[in-house]
Amino acid sequence: MNMPGATQPRRFCRSGPLHGRILVPGDKSISHRAIMLASLAVGTSTITGLLESADVTATAAAMRATGASIEQVKPGVWRIDGVGVGSLLQPAAALDMGNSGTSTRLLMGLFASHGIQTVFTGDASLSRRPMGRVIQPLALMGAQFTVNADDTLPLTMRGADPAVPIHYRLQVASAQVKSAILLAALNTAGSTIVVEPTPTRDHTERMLRGFGANLSIDIGDDGARIITMQGPQDLHPCDIEVPGDPSSAAFFVVAALLVPGSDLTIANVGMNPTRAALLDVLRAMGGSIEEEDHRVIGGEPVADLRVRHSELKGIEIDPASTAAMIDEFPILFVAAALASGRTVTQGLEELRVKESDRLAVMSAALTFAGASVEEHADGLTIEGTGGAMLRGTLPGQSIATMLDHRIAMSMAIAGLVSEAGVTVDDMRPVATSFPQFERLLGDVQCR
Ligand SMILES: O=C(O)C1=C[C@@H](OP(=O)(O)O)[C@@H](O)[C@H](O)C1
Numbered sequence: 001m002n003m004p005g006a007t008q009p010r011r012f013c014r015s016g017p018l019h020g021r022i023l024v025p026g027d028k029s030i031s032h033r034a035i036m037l038a039s040l041a042v043g044t045s046t047i048t049g050l051l052e053s054a055d056v057t058a059t060a061a062a063m064r065a066t067g068a069s070i071e072q073v074k075p076g077v078w079r080i081d082g083v084g085v086g087s088l089l090q091p092a093a094a095l096d097m098g099n100s101g102t103s104t105r106l107l108m109g110l111f112a113s114h115g116i117q118t119v120f121t122g123d124a125s126l127s128r129r130p131m132g133r134v135i136q137p138l139a140l141m142g143a144q145f146t147v148n149a150d151d152t153l154p155l156t157m158r159g160a161d162p163a164v165p166i167h168y169r170l171q172v173a174s175a176q177v178k179s180a181i182l183l184a185a186l187n188t189a190g191s192t193i194v195v196e197p198t199p200t201r202d203h204t205e206r207m208l209r210g211f212g213a214n215l216s217i218d219i220g221d222d223g224a225r226i227i228t229m230q231g232p233q234d235l236h237p238c239d240i241e242v243p244g245d246p247s248s249a250a251f252f253v254v255a256a257l258l259v260p261g262s263d264l265t266i267a268n269v270g271m272n273p274t275r276a277a278l279l280d281v282l283r284a285m286g287g288s289i290e291e292e293d294h295r296v297i298g299g300e301p302v303a304d305l306r307v308r309h310s311e312l313k314g315i316e317i318d319p320a321s322t323a324a325m326i327d328e329f330p331i332l333f334v335a336a337a338l339a340s341g342r343t344v345t346q347g348l349e350e351l352r353v354k355e356s357d358r359l360a361v362m363s364a365a366l367t368f369a370g371a372s373v374e375e376h377a378d379g380l381t382i383e384g385t386g387g388a389m390l391r392g393t394l395p396g397q398s399i400a401t402m403l404d405h406r407i408a409m410s411m412a413i414a415g416l417v418s419e420a421g422v423t424v425d426d427m428r429p430v431a432t433s434f435p436q437f438e439r440l441l442g443d444v445q446c447r
């Protein structure tokens with residue numbers, strides 16, 4: 001994101017028990033997809049509970065620039081009039097994707113099968129992230145790219161009209177790559193097939209069906225998911241309710257587990273099994289997390305989470321859980337730093353190409369705050385304090401967030417269980433996914 005104004009350093013201090021019942025904002029992944037699909041349906045869709053954050057705003061701006069009408073009716077409620085699959089307009093200017101990998105990769109897919117030329121730009125963090133993973137399949141479908149040798153932003157894409165269907169086996173476990181191909185397939189005649197050896201978040205598949213698209217999902221002999229879509233497909237408008245984001249809830253779940261005396265309920269949290277592995281890991285560490293009032297909202301499972309302070313123990317995390325908690329590792333590392341015994345993670349190379357290198361940055365940040373962390377090529381090994389407070393950051397020192405919202409929020413939570421407090425150098429990146437974070441944290445702290 002283009003950071004407005006001066007840096008916003010903040011000190012997060014040792015906290016009393018966390019209590020109450022809170023709602024976290026709408027799911028970021030689902031919000032992006034809701035805007036994209038509603039913008040392609042002919043007619044009016046209403047989205048309730050949309051995440052109003054910088055990343056989602058970047059997606060909305062790109063869809064407006066290609067013809068959709070997108071208006072806020074009241075906070076959290078948006079009305080979208082779509083243009084129809086195949087009818088996207090050439091944007092007049094470059095599309096600024098800010099900090100958002102999801103906006104960039106999914107929109108590249110969506111535009112790749114429309115005969116328009118688009119220029120994608122992003123902030124310093126996004127401009128370091130690999131785009132080759134989507135360029136490769138989209139080029140096979142006929143899109144043309146002008147891009148530097150590293151396959152990073154800025155880049156120019158000329159969409160293919162007509163695009164050709166592909167049969168593609170994912171090389172990385174990435175919902176963004178899968179979704180890019182499925183969105184391109186919407187305006188591609190013929191049968192596009194994506195084979196996913198490791199299941200990743202399935203919001204695109206669920207929501208495509210909600211908007212009336214026809215796709216089949218089979219399991220191959222080797223256990224891979226095979227997603228087939230026969231294009232082109234028209235989308236029908238749809239009213240969508242966006243559940244609370246489990247990746248945002250994660251900061252409050254870990255905070256309540258770590259801060260002695262806490263008993264906190266986080267209501268309306270998305271429980272899609274392709275996103276929920278953190279809860280299983282924390283329970284295996286000894287965390288008390290109860291799920292209440294299971295229901296389905298907008299085609300997605302949802303529950304309220306009651307979380308009570310618990311004594312956590314370190315564990316070895318099964319790499320098979322990685323995809324279903326990929327964004328939750330920074331805050332899991334904080335939980336591990338306070339557990340008793342050793343936590344071992346592996347198979348996490350993907351964390352090095354997120355908004356920051358999350359293995360290197362979390363290792364440095366936690367070490368700086370007094371934790372015992374060893375960094376490996378594909379994971380961290382953490383020796384927990386056994387519940388004792390972290391030292392915190394020294395006067396005059398602060399944690400470098402590296403333009404990464406999840407580092408900033410994770411280290412803020414670390415501050416709540418530190419002797420001296422933790423200073424985070426800049427809280428502005430939090431606007432990417434969770435603008436209400438600091439306010440909600442204030443609400444649950446007993447004064
Ligand atoms: O599809 C999505 O909405 C996302 C997929 C994940 O990225 P990858 O597909 O790169 O794993 C995740 O890290 C990101 O925050 C959101």
Ligand SMILES: C=C(OP(=O)(O)O)C(=O)O
Pocket residue numbers: 055099100101102103327354355406433
């Ligand atoms: C990786 C993330 O998002 P994106 O890829 O959309 O930038 C995230 O939110 O942690």
